[in-house]
Amino acid sequence: MSVFNRADDDGLSRGARAIVALPDRGGDGARSVEARLDEAAGLAEAIGVEVVDRVFFKLRQPKAATLFGSGQVENIASAARIADASLVIVDAALTPIQQRNLEKALEVKVIDRTGLILEIFGERAATAEGRLQVELAHLDYQQGRLVRSWTHLERQRGGFGFLGGPGETQIEADRRLIRDRMAKLRRELEQVSRTRGLHRDRRRRAPWPVIALVGYTNAGKSTLFNRLTGADVMAENLLFATLDPTMRQISLPGVDKAILSDTVGFVSDLPTQLVAAFRATLEEVVSADLIVHVRDISHPDTDAQAADVAHVLSEIGVAGEAAAPIIEAWNKIDLLDGEAAAFAAAEAERRDDVVRISARTGEGVDRLAAALSARLTIGSRVRHVTLDPADGAAAAWLHAHGEVIDQSSEEGGLSMEVRLSEADWDRFQARDK
Numbered sequence: 001m002s003v004f005n006r007a008d009d010d011g012l013s014r015g016a017r018a019i020v021a022l023p024d025r026g027g028d029g030a031r032s033v034e035a036r037l038d039e040a041a042g043l044a045e046a047i048g049v050e051v052v053d054r055v056f057f058k059l060r061q062p063k064a065a066t067l068f069g070s071g072q073v074e075n076i077a078s079a080a081r082i083a084d085a086s087l088v089i090v091d092a093a094l095t096p097i098q099q100r101n102l103e104k105a106l107e108v109k110v111i112d113r114t115g116l117i118l119e120i121f122g123e124r125a126a127t128a129e130g131r132l133q134v135e136l137a138h139l140d141y142q143q144g145r146l147v148r149s150w151t152h153l154e155r156q157r158g159g160f161g162f163l164g165g166p167g168e169t170q171i172e173a174d175r176r177l178i179r180d181r182m183a184k185l186r187r188e189l190e191q192v193s194r195t196r197g198l199h200r201d202r203r204r205r206a207p208w209p210v211i212a213l214v215g216y217t218n219a220g221k222s223t224l225f226n227r228l229t230g231a232d233v234m235a236e237n238l239l240f241a242t243l244d245p246t247m248r249q250i251s252l253p254g255v256d257k258a259i260l261s262d263t264v265g266f267v268s269d270l271p272t273q274l275v276a277a278f279r280a281t282l283e284e285v286v287s288a289d290l291i292v293h294v295r296d297i298s299h300p301d302t303d304a305q306a307a308d309v310a311h312v313l314s315e316i317g318v319a320g321e322a323a324a325p326i327i328e329a330w331n332k333i334d335l336l337d338g339e340a341a342a343f344a345a346a347e348a349e350r351r352d353d354v355v356r357i358s359a360r361t362g363e364g365v366d367r368l369a370a371a372l373s374a375r376l377t378i379g380s381r382v383r384h385v386t387l388d389p390a391d392g393a394a395a396a397w398l399h400a401h402g403e404v405i406d407q408s409s410e411e412g413g414l415s416m417e418v419r420l421s422e423a424d425w426d427r428f429q430a431r432d433k
Contacts, residue, residue, distance in 0.1 A: 023056070032301075046383050049087065118274070216295070229250050292327050293309060294329045327353050383417075384410055
């Protein structure tokens with residue numbers, strides 16, 4: 001369901017002229033107003049909307065009816081008329097009543113930040129699973145709003161028999177149909193989640209660790225993914241350029257084979273509907289052996305973006321001592337000037353979980369690969385293994401994934417002394433189960 005393509009939206013589509021309105025409540029001191037307006041405009045441009053003006057207003061006390069004060073609403077209406085805009089994007093979450101009242105007052109289509117992000121996801125989802133997740137999130141968002149697009153039902157249904165009365169109004173019927181559709185989507189996604197779980201169990205029995213890339217949207221995850229794997233995943237200077245997770249095999253120093261997973265990018269105020277709907281996809285992050293947090297270190301709000309990513313990771317259960325270790329890849333160092341580059345280098349030197357890279361030029365990617373290998377093999381210790389002489393596959397596995405210190409043939413079979421990590425030892429033991 002697209003907020004731009006319903007029959008009652010007066011023809012709004014790609015290319016619509018829009019104004020971005022930011023209510024500044026003073027609660028996001030980590031980000032400048034200009035940076036927040038730039039991000040909102042970038043979200044709009046990601047779906048082909050032309051942003052013709054940007055305005056922001058200080059909100060002392062949000063209004064229950066319209067969020068903005070009456071004078072601020074008049075200013076937005078005036079700006080929309082001057083710019084000939086047919087759309088106002090409010091960079092905040094609006095209640096259904098606020099959205100409806102603003103549309104009446106401004107006489108243009110109004111969408112909020114949640115609706116805009118849902119629109120992007122709806123346009124970008126390429127797989128059947130992605131489309132299911134986006135539709136579920138969009139229906140969850142729409143069910144609390146006045147639904148006018150399901151016009152195949154009468155305005156009111158009469159009733160006979162025991163109940164009688166006026167019957168079911170259009171809006172009630174619409175909401176019931178949405179609830180039924182959401183229940184069906186949840187059942188389908190549960191099946192997807194079960195299938196994904198089986199795949200994860202299969203990978204756990206296989207000898208390969210899983211590395212998940214996470215990060216703020218447009219931080220360069222897909223560019224790094226392509227650099228490490230030689231794949232051609234879409235990587236553009238565009239918010240949410242890729243949505244559907246991609247997995248590829250890579251080789252690392254001392255690790256014959258690993259699985260690298262590129263996941264959906266995060267953003268500030270990511271709609272809760274999307275976090276819930278994409279939980280099956282994000283479970284890949286929860287079950288990973290190692291997480292690489294890709295940060296755009298050249299962005300002025302890099303620290304705030306990192307905090308947003310940490311918040312989403314915490315929401316999906318990646319937190320605490322049981323969570324997978326995280327390495328930060330400080331990307332786009334090629335965009336830093338001399339002073340900023342020196343500062344980033346000094347900061348990175350103080351930490352053992354940071355590697356500075358440029359996924360675009362390849363600088364530092366070898367250091368990142370070495371850091372990933374070191375983290376995956378940490379805690380390795382020597383194990384004594386006795387194999388059947390005919391079990392060449394097991395011997396080959398140990399040579400590929402461990403450091404064979406000694407090997408000799410004995411009466412009981414092939415005796416090997418192998419240095420293995422705890423994770424690889426568990427995988428070796430689970431190979432044939």
